[in-house]
Amino acid sequence: MLEEAGTEASSSSLFDLLATQSARFRELYLQAERDAEEAREREWHAAVRIQSCWRGYTERKALQRLHDAAGTIQRAFRGLMGRKRFRVTVKQQLKDLRTNHYNTMAARIQAVWKGYCERKHGLDYYARKAYLEALRKHNADIKHELDEFEREQAARRQAAQEKAEKKRRLRELERQHVLLSTRAQRGVLAVQEKGQDMEVTVRTVNKLQTLRKPRPPPGPSPRKTASTAAPVDASLLYSKPQGPFKPPEHVVRMKTRAPRVTLKRAEPYLSPVDPSKVFERASDGVAAEEAHQPRFAGFSKTHKREEGHVQSVFASTPYIGEGPGDLRQTYGRQTFRSAEQELNASSSTSNRLAFSTNVGRISLFDETEP
Amino acid sequence: MTSRQILQVFENYQKARASFVQTVADLSSRPQNVEALREAGVMALLRPLLIDTVPTIQQTAALALGRLANHSDELAAAVVHDDILPQLVYSLAEQNRFYKKAAAFVLRTVAKHSPELAMAVVDSGAVSALVTCLDEFDPGVKEAAAWALGYIARHNAELAQAVVDAGAVPLLILCIQEPEMTLKRISASALSDIAKHTPELAQTVVDGGAIAYLSQLLEVQDAKLKRQVFSALSQIAKHTVDLAELVVEAYIFPAVLPSLKDPDEYVRKNVAMLIREVAKHSSELAQLIVNSGGVIALVDYVNDSAGSGAMPGIMALGYISAFSERLAMSVVVSHGVPALAHALHTEAESHIRAAAAWSLGQIGRHTPEHARHVAEANVLPDLLACTMDPAASDDLRAKASRALKNILQKCTHMPALQALLADAPPSVLENVVAQFAKILPSDAKARKQFVTSGGLKKIQEIQAEEGSDLSEAILTINECFPEEIVRYYSPGYSETLLQRLDSHTPGSAKTAS
Numbered sequence: 001m002l003e004e005a006g007t008e009a010s011s012s013s014l015f016d017l018l019a020t021q022s023a024r025f026r027e028l029y030l031q032a033e034r035d036a037e038e039a040r041e042r043e044w045h046a047a048v049r050i051q052s053c054w055r056g057y058t059e060r061k062a063l064q065r066l067h068d069a070a071g072t073i074q075r076a077f078r079g080l081m082g083r084k085r086f087r088v089t090v091k092q093q094l095k096d097l098r099t100n101h102y103n104t105m106a107a108r109i110q111a112v113w114k115g116y117c118e119r120k121h122g123l124d125y126y127a128r129k130a131y132l133e134a135l136r137k138h139n140a141d142i143k144h145e146l147d148e149f150e151r152e153q154a155a156r157r158q159a160a161q162e163k164a165e166k167k168r169r170l171r172e173l174e175r176q177h178v179l180l181s182t183r184a185q186r187g188v189l190a191v192q193e194k195g196q197d198m199e200v201t202v203r204t205v206n207k208l209q210t211l212r213k214p215r216p217p218p219g220p221s222p223r224k225t226a227s228t229a230a231p232v233d234a235s236l237l238y239s240k241p242q243g244p245f246k247p248p249e250h251v252v253r254m255k256t257r258a259p260r261v262t263l264k265r266a267e268p269y270l271s272p273v274d275p276s277k278v279f280e281r282a283s284d285g286v287a288a289e290e291a292h293q294p295r296f297a298g299f300s301k302t303h304k305r306e307e308g309h310v311q312s313v314f315a316s317t318p319y320i321g322e323g324p325g326d327l328r329q330t331y332g333r334q335t336f337r338s339a340e341q342e343l344n345a346s347s348s349t350s351n352r353l354a355f356s357t358n359v360g361r362i363s364l365f366d367e368t369e370p
Numbered sequence: 371m372t373s374r375q376i377l378q379v380f381e382n383y384q385k386a387r388a389s390f391v392q393t394v395a396d397l398s399s400r401p402q403n404v405e406a407l408r409e410a411g412v413m414a415l416l417r418p419l420l421i422d423t424v425p426t427i428q429q430t431a432a433l434a435l436g437r438l439a440n441h442s443d444e445l446a447a448a449v450v451h452d453d454i455l456p457q458l459v460y461s462l463a464e465q466n467r468f469y470k471k472a473a474a475f476v477l478r479t480v481a482k483h484s485p486e487l488a489m490a491v492v493d494s495g496a497v498s499a500l501v502t503c504l505d506e507f508d509p510g511v512k513e514a515a516a517w518a519l520g521y522i523a524r525h526n527a528e529l530a531q532a533v534v535d536a537g538a539v540p541l542l543i544l545c546i547q548e549p550e551m552t553l554k555r556i557s558a559s560a561l562s563d564i565a566k567h568t569p570e571l572a573q574t575v576v577d578g579g580a581i582a583y584l585s586q587l588l589e590v591q592d593a594k595l596k597r598q599v600f601s602a603l604s605q606i607a608k609h610t611v612d613l614a615e616l617v618v619e620a621y622i623f624p625a626v627l628p629s630l631k632d633p634d635e636y637v638r639k640n641v642a643m644l645i646r647e648v649a650k651h652s653s654e655l656a657q658l659i660v661n662s663g664g665v666i667a668l669v670d671y672v673n674d675s676a677g678s679g680a681m682p683g684i685m686a687l688g689y690i691s692a693f694s695e696r697l698a699m700s701v702v703v704s705h706g707v708p709a710l711a712h713a714l715h716t717e718a719e720s721h722i723r724a725a726a727a728w729s730l731g732q733i734g735r736h737t738p739e740h741a742r743h744v745a746e747a748n749v750l751p752d753l754l755a756c757t758m759d760p761a762a763s764d765d766l767r768a769k770a771s772r773a774l775k776n777i778l779q780k781c782t783h784m785p786a787l788q789a790l791l792a793d794a795p796p797s798v799l800e801n802v803v804a805q806f807a808k809i810l811p812s813d814a815k816a817r818k819q820f821v822t823s824g825g826l827k828k829i830q831e832i833q834a835e836e837g838s839d840l841s842e843a844i845l846t847i848n849e850c851f852p853e854e855i856v857r858y859y860s861p862g863y864s865e866t867l868l869q870r871l872d873s874h875t876p877g878s879a880k881t882a883s
Contacts, residue, residue, distance in 0.1 A: 138663055
């Protein structure tokens, strides 16, 4: 504005101008000054505004760039990690899948094997049935034997009682004999006991005869059958001498009996026992014992050397099954354990079983093999 | 002349003493005279006579003393308090055999009453004196000494140990080998009394070789000896498996089985006890007994005997069947269940019924098959009656209810279960309903039968708490049947039907209105 004024002044006369126009110039100048003074504030603010806008813009721009850069880095890193994790998960899933599959298959195999094993060695229906059947039979045998034994015992007691009774009665009769005793008794013609011909008995009874051997009264006496009579009548061989000697039957028995010298009862326990021979009978006692026992078993040393020591019942025999009628093989049983050293020792020489019992089979009462 | 008169005085005195002591001995043999004799001061008078110069008077005095002590424990205590024991012990070592016998008799009668008196006898040093008497030649003296030692040892382990420490066992075992039956009997009894307390004492008896000699006596004819022999063997076997195996290894099976048929009741009982004591240890021993035919013999025994005699047989069957299902099945096959059921049904004493209930529970708890056999013998109602009987003992009730639960948990026998459904208490009912809940879902025939026999109706009538096992089991059962059937059998269904009838109006009436 000042320059414009200047150029205007030069075009007209300078002095005029200076003279006339000085005041106007001053006025103009001052006006300009005032305007400038007035606008200064506004212009300053505008400048500040412009500057702040620019600076803010650039700052934001820079920050945005930084954010973008961080996002890029994070994106890349997270992507990497995510891919890694996914890989692990997939691997794990695959492994699980496989394990499950294998487990299912293993269970199937195990089920088949266990079933087979159990049927073969464990609860075998047929073996169990055989066992129970054998037990039933064995029970019947034992029961029969026990009943027989009881009956025999009862019969023996009865016989002893009858014998005592008979002896008592003969003693009584003997005292009634007219020549031996004056004791008053019932008359001969009195009513008799059941079937006893008293008169005949009294007449035939003889003191000495009674002492030696009571003769049965004639009449309806039970006749002895051939089977019940002893093989040798002892009273024919030996007569009882006078004095404190043993009766002839006893002497015969002492002479013919087998010697019993061991403390242990020498029973043939290793072989299966015939139940009928378990309980010794009176009738065949002596003969059966003689036939079964080795003579002089207690004294013989050769016998000892062959047999070794007497083993326990629990370890004496090979354990085939769990009882009578159980004839299954031994492998895989609870009561069996492997004997490694035996396997090593014997594998080169012979093919013996690598498994042995720890509890022996008790074959005492098994069925007898034909 | 004068000396004769003097001697006459002494002779009179001696005669008077002899007659006095003889009369007292005669009088004291009757228990009712003892009180009067005691009040007359017989102890004070007998004591000096024990050290009399005449042996006959000494012996008779000892005999009288023994009879008095035999009848009353007060007089036995008086013998201890009056310091007569040391005198007797002294004379045991010194005097002749008749006196020894009498002195051992006194010691026996004093020791028999109580552990305290027996302890006093031991403290007086009598045991070693009695043991020396066992070495005597005379069997009567041995017998008296063995008897006294047995009476001392029977009270408790400490006294038995004292007898063992004095070295009595080997001599008693020698006495068993003597020919006299009474001596054998009494020594076997003494060994039994020693062995019964602890495993160690039994082991001492076994170490002396007692089993071999005892097992030789299994087939003797004498019933009283047999009693003692079986008792001794069972007292030895009862402690441990090892001892039981040692007893079994003397080949007592099946040699003991005929004795279960012995005419003597106590022989039979002791044999059953022996079998029980052997069977209770391990399944191998139980199997051995089964294999030797012991079970059928035991069942016969239980069938034949009544009262407390049957007890060991019943318990033996229970022990055998407790081990495994196989052994339990062996008992079933040997007709053990009906025998036990009969015992449970007919026995009067509650401890025997408790044992029978326990044994039946042991048989029935293995598999459904076992439970079926037990249920078919009609045992469950009896067991239920035992649990609900207010007069029964606590033990019987507890054993019966446990057996019932054991059997019910395996039982699938429908008729037996349905019979229980009617009158069982809630605790048993729970098991019964649980069994139905197991059977019905998988068995169509059983479902039909369950409905027709009225079981479902009873199930609906049960008042069960929400959320209990019982209500869950009922829910499972109801799910097996169609809804209508369940509703039909529910109590109060007829009322709901009638209500529906009231609210229902027929179609023709509707259109008319």
